[in-house]
Every structure is written in C-alpha cells, then in structure tokens.
Amino acid sequence: MRSKSSTPDAGQASTDRAGLQDLLARFSACGATPGGGVTRLCASSADGAARDLFGQEVRAAGGTLRIDAVGNQFGLFALAEGEGAPLVMMGSHLDSQVLAGRLDGTYGVAVALRVGDGLMRARRAGKRFAADFCAVNWTNEEGARFRPSLLGSATYLGGHEAADALGVRDDDGMSLGDALAAIGYRGSDPAPPRPACYLEAHVEQGTVLEEAGRPIGVVGRNWGATKIEAVFTGAQAHTGPGRMERRRDALLAAAYAIAEIRAMAEGWPGLLHTSVGRIQVAPNSANVVAGRVEISVELRSNEDAILAEAGTRADALLRAAADRAGTDLTIAGRSERPSRALPEAVCRLLADSAASTGHEALRMDTVAGHDALSFLGICPTGLVFVPSIAGITHNEAEATAPDDLAAGLAVMRDAAERLCRCGGDPAAACGEASP
C-alpha cells in the first residue's frame, strides 16, 4: 500500500534546483573543453580536480570521506543513532569519455551529494533515520582510459581483486594504480560495508523519455552486452613493393570485421546494437602494411537468445575476416553481461517517489551499462533516468533540460529519505510517507 503523495515545497524545490545547477557547473569546470563539454579521463588531473570538489562537498555537508584502494570515493553521512546502521548508497561516476558531455555520470554524483546534504539538514532539523547514507564516486566507469568499464564498482563488490584492477594499463602503458597515485587518489581507507540498497540517477543517453514526453524513467531491465577484444596479426611490410596477393594486412582484416559487425545488426532491427569504437593499429604509418590491429567489438541486446546467437556469429565473422585478409586472429578478451531485471520493490519505490513529486515514471530498459548493474544480485538496486535532449551523449553537446534535472533530484531525494527512515528496505520504504 502506497502513501499519498504530498506536493513538494516550492521554496525547497527552487533551492534544490539552484544548488544542483551550481554544483554541476563547478564539476563542468574540471576538464572543460572549448566545445562546452568535458574531457575527464579516469585518474587524469581533470579527474583529480573533480574528485577534490567531491571531497569538499562531502565535508561541507557534514559527511566524512573515505578513499579505497582503487580510488572509489565514499562520502558517509551519519543519520542513524549509533554505529552499524544499514547503509543507503547512491552515486555514479565523475570520469568521462574524450570530448564528452557535462552530465553523464556527473549528474548522478551531484544528485547523491545534494541528497546527502539534504538528509543531513533534515537530521539537524530533528528527523529520525534508521539508516546512514553514502554518496559515491566510482572509479573508471567509462572504460575510456582503462578497460574494463565499471571497474571501481565491480571491485568494491568483489568482482575484481583490487591488485588486478590497479594493474590494468591505459594505451600508453600506465597502470591505474600509478595514475591514481599521481593524482593522490590511490587510497587506503576501508570501503564501507555493502549497502542495504543502492540507487543511481543518470541521464538516459537515448530518446525514449523524450519521445514519450516523460521526465522520469525507472529502469526495469538492462540490455545484455558481449564485449570482444579481437587481435588480427598479419605481416608488417612496405605498402609499395610487396605484391598485393602476398600481403597479410591486419588493418584490412579489421575493416572487413567492422563492416560485418555492423551488417549483423540488420538481422535484428532494434533488438541488437553492434559497434566497433576502438582500434589500435601497429605501426600505423601511411606506407606500412599494418602488422597488428586490435578492435573492441560490442554487441548489446535485451534478449539473451539474440545476444548469444550474435556472439556466435561475431566469432565466425571475425575468423572469416582474418582468413580473407590472410591474418591470424586471437581473441584477447571477452566479457558477457546478461540481460537482467532490476528488483521490483525498488522500481515500485522509485515510481512512487516520482508520483510523489508530480511525475508518472516510465518503466524502461537501459541499453548502456551503469554502476548500478554491478549491484544486481547483491542488494536491492534502482536506476532512474532523466531525458537526454535528442539522445545526444558521449558528445560535448549532451544536455538535459534544467527542469528534468531537478525532477530527477526530487525523485532521488524522496526515495532516499524514505529508505533511510526504513533502514534501507525498499518494500518498507514504499509504504512510507513522502518527506
């Protein structure tokens, strides 16, 4: 049984909106690009500046900061009486792609910080809570500089050993551990215990909400994703004298593969997304036949059967591309993330919080990966989307209407306060009155 919604206080909403816009503007200054976006690769100096700002905000709101071994930043806000209360965790990531938008993960981090600040104010105003709150900035969500993506959240939850995560290297050969140390964010604090519930707000990065005319999406399912690192090894040679029929051109093999990976999506219109976004060519010189080329293949679908068949076909077409160009093929890496439902209790709470703040949430899928997905099967997890204008994302022109950004914050604040009153139990929180 759900509580009746109360209209949010207009003055508070105005303050929230201004505070959020101000915080987003300050984050946007870290790694700002001339085109109005950000380039804030994981563990770069720009990332360090954004992390510093995260820490300042945590302390200014009365929280305490922890930095774990892989650089995840936790802002802990003590709300409950005594030690050992359950934890409600909310966050996202401050790292970005190259020439990316201002929002992406930053929106979810800013929302978490503003929610933490609001909860601390509520506590000081006399409200009582049965859970503590934690705002998080996860290391290397993007996978732009270091692969795999979702590295910080997955390591926190035991999916990777910290030593392994610190050992991954960027394309210049620098390890994550050294890069974090260089910006002062290779931490040694104990990570907080696993939360009772994890929530994340994110910009949609698609056009579903915009086309539906809805400001709030509640994610009920994630698309599965198969990621393949394929290496073609040919014979490095001069592009001039060598006879065409004797060449073993690794870049040609990659080109065949890229075209075929794209063509495969035609078989399942709207149900399979495929791409190759990254290619590493050696020696990459105009007059040298490439000896070694690595490509990063991605396949995404909301149907596991399609994804499985696409994965099998991808293996075959990579092999065929190698054979056609006379190169060898090695699969250097392969990861498979299944399509899964997000817990119904959290979805209901988030839809209820949307209704409480004046919006009818749209139940939808996420095609992209988010840190929240690392928590599936570990604890109740929820993911809220706000619209992306024209679906533009991973692009300096990424934008969301200020009203929609504020709507997302209001939903997250409502859900978090209810959860913190109920010890982090989403089913119980659903029955709680809105703040």
Add this chain to the structure above:
Amino acid sequence: MRSKSSTPDAGQASTDRAGLQDLLARFSACGATPGGGVTRLCASSADGAARDLFGQEVRAAGGTLRIDAVGNQFGLFALAEGEGAPLVMMGSHLDSQVLAGRLDGTYGVAVALRVGDGLMRARRAGKRFAADFCAVNWTNEEGARFRPSLLGSATYLGGHEAADALGVRDDDGMSLGDALAAIGYRGSDPAPPRPACYLEAHVEQGTVLEEAGRPIGVVGRNWGATKIEAVFTGAQAHTGPGRMERRRDALLAAAYAIAEIRAMAEGWPGLLHTSVGRIQVAPNSANVVAGRVEISVELRSNEDAILAEAGTRADALLRAAADRAGTDLTIAGRSERPSRALPEAVCRLLADSAASTGHEALRMDTVAGHDALSFLGICPTGLVFVPSIAGITHNEAEATAPDDLAAGLAVMRDAAERLCRCGGDPAAACGEASP
C-alpha cells in the same frame, strides 16, 4: 664506349666488406629493438644518436659536416683542386619506421660514407679528381613520424619552403622544427650547391632481384604514387542506446573505404598496388561511436593512365563509403607523384660499374619512393638496388646477404670514382676506366 672491367682487388674488397658491416652494426645500435630491428623515427633521440655517428664518420674520413635548416646532414669531401668544383652527391636516410629493419635507408648512407672515405684515401694516394664528393643523410624520408615523406631531400631541392617543412607536426602535435631542435639538429649551415649527379643505393624491398638471382638492380623507372588523406566526420555518440539507423559512424565509413580500396587493386593485377596503413580515430573508445576518422590512402602504379583512373575511382569510393555510413567526407591532403624514367646515361654508368665489379645488373622499376626521385628533372640521378631476402621490409626481419651488400658498395664506389674523375658527368664517366 665502355672501359674494360678490371677485377677488383681482393684485399680491398675484403676491407670494404668488413668496414661496411662494422658501420652498419654501429648504426643498428641506434634505436635497436629486441626483435633485431630498429625504431628510429625522424628526429627522435635514436635518430640523434645515428646522426652523431654520421658526423663522426665524416670527420674521421677527413670530410667536413654541414647541417641545413631542416636537419639534412651533408658530409663534404674535397677531392678536386681549388674551390667550386662540381659535386657528386650520394646518400639516403637514417630515419626508420616503427619496428623496422636495420638496412632500408641506412644502407645507402653507410655506402655513401664508405665511398667518401675511399675517395679521400685515393686522393691522398695521389689520384686526381675533377669533382668533390658529398655523402648525405636526408631528414624524414620515411614519412612515419612527419608527413610528407622525402621531406628533407625535397626541401633541399626547393620543393618545400624550409619554414613549411619545419612546421609539419607529428601525431602528438610536435613540429619537426622543435623535434630537430630537441636533438640538436636544427641546423643553420648553408646547404651545398646542387650536385652534378646524385646516386643512391638502397635495399630493393621486393623480390625481383632475388627471383632473378641477381645481386645488383639498376632502377630505370619509378612507379607513380597517389596519396590521399581522407577524413570522415560522423557524430560522436554512445555505442549503446543510440539507434543503429541514426548512427553516423566515422570508423564504419573508414572500414568500408579500406575494404573497397583493397578491392580496387583486383582490377589491375600486378599493375596497381593499393593500401591504407594509417588510421587516426577520435575518440577511439570501446563504447563511443567514432566522431572523426582520418585514413591515409596510397595508390601506386607504373602506368600513369591506371593511376589516374584509380585516383578517380578512389575519390568515388571514399564518397560512397561516407554516404553509406552517413558521414561527411573531406579530402585533407592529396599528392601525386608521376611515373618517370631515370636518366639513361646514369643507368648505363651504373650497369657498367656493375659489370666492372663482376655483376650483370638487372634493369628494374622502383615501386617505393626514394630520395633519388626528388632529383629527377633536376640533375642526373641514379638508383641501385641490392636484394632483400624474401622481400621483407619495414619489418624487423629485413635482411640482405653480406655478399650482396658488399656488391652494392663496390658498384657505388666504382661509379662515384669515375664520376668524380669526370666532373660529375655520367656520359663522360661511362667512358672512364674503372678504378
């Protein structure tokens, strides 16, 4: 009318061979790779070390060194009486591709240095000459770090302004001028006057000599080359949520183009060589649809009509690839080097010198570009090839049999001495007795 050949002195030949092998070994140490090759990009520290060695060799042989504005190194050997004698020039380049072979241009530079040393010894032993000799190391022949290739020789001959050449930038944005200054080779010496005759020795980089069982090739013609820098501009986006049909994927456009450029060569088997060896992708991240991709297209043919038609077809297929992937296309650069004959008088002299040293030269084409081609139409120019084992080149496994390397040196020594006796006139030198 040709002179009768004399059998070269066995003791001198043995000394020449040992001196050449020793010098090649010392050059090989500059930028040596674990795989037995070299990585000696233009104006790198490894290039600086090789340049230092060039200078030491010039001075040890009694020559004087000049370094011009774009870093070309000239080792001047005064042979004739008085000032202002004609100049016989011989050289090649010390820069290399990444993970390249030990020989390539280094062989021709080492030969020129050994010839200079031999001529100075002959002069000290009382021989009289009517021309001076100059051993040259040309800057940035490869075009691996800075484009275009043949930059130093072309600038020396007025094909580029020095300021323009110094302003070209590598993929990290560093200018050639700054890179040369960093290794101490942005010179200010006046370049020597244009030579009466230019000669170059080079490894073949193909299998024509090996298949013919001949140690000496005399190049009678160069293949034409058309080089196109094509830029595809799409829309940078997340690889996940964006609908496939709305994507404007610049890497996909490039892949279509690379496959079609290769397919075009099927239309003229053995007469057209095509390749794409270099690709620059932005942002080049696994989960970002590429927004901008640049590829370097090369077309080579020994028939100008084929090359012209291939160039036209390339323009059309680049456009078709862009259209198919929904991207824009810009041609950022285009250069065309025609197929031309090398001067007959020099070819005859070189064939005569081969005969004088015990070999029947094979008249052949060069598919690859060489600094000697910069001199076509400017002064008599000759190019001698020695065999490449299995045609392997631009590869750490590049090799030539020591006997063949020594045979090339003997031919060059013979031709240079005759030219220097005749004031650099190849027709007159043909009538001269072998040394």
